[in-house]
Amino acid sequence: MSLQVGDLVTRISYGEDVLFRVTSVDDEANIELKGEELRLVADAPLSDLKKVDDDERTEFEQEQKKKEEQCYRLFRQDYRLMREKNEYELSSAYTTPNPQYFEMRGRVLHMDGDASYLQKCTAMYDRLGIPVYGAHMRETDMPHQVASLLEMVQPDILVITGHDAFTRSKGTDKDLKAYRHSKAFAQTVREARKAIPNLDDLIIFAGACQSYFEGLIRAGANFASSPSRVNIHALDPVYIASRVSMTPFLDRVQLSEVLRNTITGEDGLGGIDTKGVLRRGIPLKNQDDL
Template sequence: MNIEINDVVGRLSYRCDILFRVIDIRMIDGHKTAVLYGEDFRLIADAPFHDLKKMDPREQDRITQEFRSKEEQSLDLFRQDIELLKYKQEYRVTNAYRDDYNYFQVPGKVLHLDGDPSYLRKCLDLYEKIGVPVKGVHCSETEMPNQIGSLIDKYRPNIIVLTGHDAYSKSKGAKADINAYRHSKYFVQAVREARSKSPHLDQLVIFAGACQSHFESLIHAGANFASSPSRVNIHALDPVYIVAKICFTGFKDSVNVWDVIRNTLTGDKGLGGIETKGVLRTGMPYKITEEE
């Protein structure tokens, strides 16, 4: 079979339900094997060539359209949430609209580390659409524990996202064994490093994990939100929806966990967390310059 790096493929044993891109080709136990990254899910996998099908453009379009439709639905619901949050802040600042104050809002700053440059670009595009201040850094999952400390010192974020690709392998151990996961232990180490910089859960909010990640270890390490409680795949954009909701929630208000994850593409099987305060701050007065 003529499969090359960067080809889009599906796994026959899974009825080609997820699109993958071939990122490497290796010989494993004498079999030609492809290393795969999910196109829409934060999943990394190995598959022998005999289990792969090269997807033609029409098949890719059909599957991609299904995901894009879900993304648009989720984005529409999220925008409604953001509008409601803005109205709530406006109501509070203007004393139930009795006072005519000029005010401005400062959402939290996000530092997003991603092991996949393609996913990072998708996430940065979504942050821009929503209006979240963000610094994106492409960093391999294995290097995140070494890089996170200096990046926190440099960018001073309110929220950190540590994500990329992950996967659980039954052949490597039970689900409780973190060594049975491709990158979970590196996410855990990075969370611990970040928490050593800022121990308070409401002074630095952390999302960590990818597809099938060891949720419990990430929460115990100090993450506010993480994947994946039921060890399922998470969508590439799910971390953005979570941190953006926190960005636009006032710092005096707590974010209900269900309110954060209900409009994500994965839901509570793939995402979870602990009660966390928002990071949005309101100021005044807002002065309009002559140029405006």
């Protein structure tokens, strides 16, 4: 079997559990891979790889689409409930029946180490109606770029993600050296906290597949991956950031509800008590001017 960059494969030794795209075939003993739907990087010898045919790829894509649509429906359902609560609170507070109010949703700065994932994420932000500025760069460049991006974009929410992996042969799950990019993610979080120290003034999500969750939280992230060192879906950071963006700033983000709407769940994602960033206003004139 021969492989080319861009081919889809699975790893035989791992039970063909993850779909990868080939990123380098310079050495048949060490072919570099990245997850097609999971934020994971890996390598494997040619002998351990199985090329995915068109029928298998179609089946996989349909299954992933089903998961994404299920999460989207859950998110929209929760948003409707939040909006109904907001309308009730405003109706109780103002003498005008059914006051028309406008919303200022939290702005997201999304830094991603993968250009294709960034495109997929920004499309979902747009679908959910979340203002976003996307920036693609290598994970190791993020600590050097985050301060200037924060100054330029002035976001309410910062997402730091890309690819990661935990390699047990390089150390325990408490050793940063055992992770592909957790060190860079943690450094980026610390640089962001130098600029904006308060946990409620800038909400940070950091991490990717199998990332060092505890280290990222200690560095200053509000949300991070991966508590159980499992893989996370490419869109998981979007759902967390979007929920924060749509939660009123006087309310606390309900962690259990947020994680329920992600594809990965509590094994792959976690966080600390955090306030929302949505602000509402009255009267509604022309929200497009805001």
